[in-house]
Amino acid sequence: MKIAILGSGRMGATLGxxxxxxxxxxxxxxxxxxxxxxxxxxxxxxxxGSVREAVDGADAVLLAVHWSxxxxxxxxxxxxxxxxxxxxxxxxxxxxxxxxxGPETSGAEELARMRxxxxxxxxxxxxxxxxxxxxxxxxxxGPRPHSIVYGDDDGAKDVAxxxxxxxxxxxxxxxxxxxxxxxxxxAMITAVLAYGQPGGxxxxxxxxxxx
Amino acid sequence: MKIAILGSGRMGATLGxxxxxxxxxxxxxxxxxxxxxxxxxxxxxxxxGSVREAVDGADAVLLAVHWSxxxxxxxxxxxxxxxxxxxxxxxxxxxxxxxxxGPETSGAEELARMRxxxxxxxxxxxxxxxxxxxxxxxxxxGPRPHSIVYGDDDGAKDVAxxxxxxxxxxxxxxxxxxxxxxxxxxAMITAVLAYGQPGGxxxxxxxxxxx
Numbered sequence: 001m002k003i004a005i006l007g008s009g010r011m012g013a014t015l016g017x018x019x020x021x022x023x024x025x026x027x028x029x030x031x032x033x034x035x036x037x038x039x040x041x042x043x044x045x046x047x048x049g050s051v052r053e054a055v056d057g058a059d060a061v062l063l064a065v066h067w068s069x070x071x072x073x074x075x076x077x078x079x080x081x082x083x084x085x086x087x088x089x090x091x092x093x094x095x096x097x098x099x100x101x102g103p104e105t106s107g108a109e110e111l112a113r114m115r116x117x118x119x120x121x122x123x124x125x126x127x128x129x130x131x132x133x134x135x136x137x138x139x140x141x142g143p144r145p146h147s148i149v150y151g152d153d154d155g156a157k158d159v160a161x162x163x164x165x166x167x168x169x170x171x172x173x174x175x176x177x178x179x180x181x182x183x184x185x186x187a188m189i190t191a192v193l194a195y196g197q198p199g200g201x202x203x204x205x206x207x208x209x210x211x
Numbered sequence: 212m213k214i215a216i217l218g219s220g221r222m223g224a225t226l227g228x229x230x231x232x233x234x235x236x237x238x239x240x241x242x243x244x245x246x247x248x249x250x251x252x253x254x255x256x257x258x259x260g261s262v263r264e265a266v267d268g269a270d271a272v273l274l275a276v277h278w279s280x281x282x283x284x285x286x287x288x289x290x291x292x293x294x295x296x297x298x299x300x301x302x303x304x305x306x307x308x309x310x311x312x313g314p315e316t317s318g319a320e321e322l323a324r325m326r327x328x329x330x331x332x333x334x335x336x337x338x339x340x341x342x343x344x345x346x347x348x349x350x351x352x353g354p355r356p357h358s359i360v361y362g363d364d365d366g367a368k369d370v371a372x373x374x375x376x377x378x379x380x381x382x383x384x385x386x387x388x389x390x391x392x393x394x395x396x397x398a399m400i401t402a403v404l405a406y407g408q409p410g411g412x413x414x415x416x417x418x419x420x421x422x
Contacts, residue, residue, distance in 0.1 A: 185397060207416045
C-alpha cells in the first residue's frame with residue numbers, strides 16, 4: 001500500500017517505520033526539519049516529500065500532527081477528496097494538558113467537517129506510540145492487544161483494520177466518528193496510565209466479554 | 212464493613228448482593244419502590260432504610276443513582292462529612308445518550324464541590340454492571356480484569372481498592388478526581404463496546420505494559 005505519513009513526530013515516525021518493514025511504500029511529509037524526513041526515508045527505504053507529493057496517489061494517509069498544526073497541514077493537503085485518512089490526532093491544547101473539544105463534539109467530527117470529501121477513520125490515538133514497537137515485536141505470539149477503530153466509512157475502516165493488524169494490534173470496532181467524543185478522552189486515560197504510573201509507557205489494552 | 216448502597220438500580224443491587232455474599236453488612240436505600248429495597252434486604256440478609264439511616268455509621272457509601280437524582284439523594288444524605296463515598300455515577304443526560312459535563316470538569320469533581328467534606332473516590336463506573344457477576348464468579352481463576360480507581364483521598368482509595376477486589380477486579384490506580392474528565396467518557400466507550408457490539412454486555416478490560 002502507498003502510505004503518506006503527515007507528521008514525523010514519534011507517532012508518525014514509528015508507524016511509518018513499522019509499515020515500511022511490512023513492505024508498504026511509505027512517504028514521510030510535514031516536519032519543521034526536512035533533514036528528519038530525509039533520514040526517515042533513507043532508514044526505511046521510503047520517500048520524503050511535500051504534503052501534496054505524499055498525498056497524491058496515496059492509498060492511505062496517516063494524519064499524525066499536533067492539534068495546533070491541523071489547519072496548516074490540511075491546507076497543504078488540499079481537499080483530500082476520496083482519500084482514506086487515518087486520524088490519530090487528539091484535540092489537545094498547546095501544552096498537551098487538556099482537551100479543547102467535547103463533550104458535544106470531537107476532533108474526529110471536526111476534521112470530517114473541515115474536509116468532508118475525505119474518507120475519515122480514527123485509530124491509534126488510544127495507544128501510546130511507545131507501545132507500537134513492543135507490540136510489533138511480539139505480534140506472532142500471545143493474544144494481541146486491542147486498538148479501537150471508529151468512523152462512518154466502512155471501506156476506510158477496512159483499510160485501517162489491515163494497517164492496525166500490520167502493527168500487531170487486533171482492531172476493535174467502536175462505532176462511528178462520534179465515538180471520538182469518548183475515545184479522545186479515553187486517549188487521555190491511556191496517557192495517565194502510560195506516563196503517570198510505574199512500569200513504563202508501553203501501555204496496551206484489551207477488552208473481553210465474559211458470559 | 213458496613214456499606215450503604217444509595218440507589219437500587221442494576222449497579223447498586225448487584226454490588227450490594229455481591230458485597231453481602233462476601234460478608235459485608237449492606238443497607239439498601241433510595242428507590243421509588245420501597246418494596247424493592249425490602250426484597251434486596253431479605254435476599255442478602257442486609258437491611259433497607261432511608262438514605263439517612265443507611266449513611267449513618269457506614270464505613271463506605273456507594274453512590275449509584277442516575278445523574279438526574281444526584282441533588283435529591285445528596286440532600287437526603289446530608290453533608291456526608293468524613294464519610295468515604297464511592298461514586299460510580301456518570302453525568303449523563305436524561306436519556307443516557309450524552310455527557311452533560313466536560314471537558315474542563317467532571318461528575319467526580321462536581322460531586323466533590325457539592326459535598327466538600329465527604330471523602331470521594333470514583334470507581335466501578337467504567338465497567339458495565341452486567342460484568343460484575345461473571346467477574347465475581349471467576350475471581351479465583353485466571354487474570355483479573357482491571358477496574359480503574361481515582362480520587363484525591365488515599366484512605367478512601369484504600370477502602371475502594373478492597374471493595375473492588377471483593378468483586379473480583381484488580382483495582383488500577385488512575386490518579387486524582389480530575390481523571391473523571393477522561394474516565395467518564397471512557398465509561399461511554401465501554402458502553403459502546405458492551406451494548407453496541409456482539410457478544411453481550413459483560414465487558415471487561417485490562418491494561419498491560421510491555422517492555
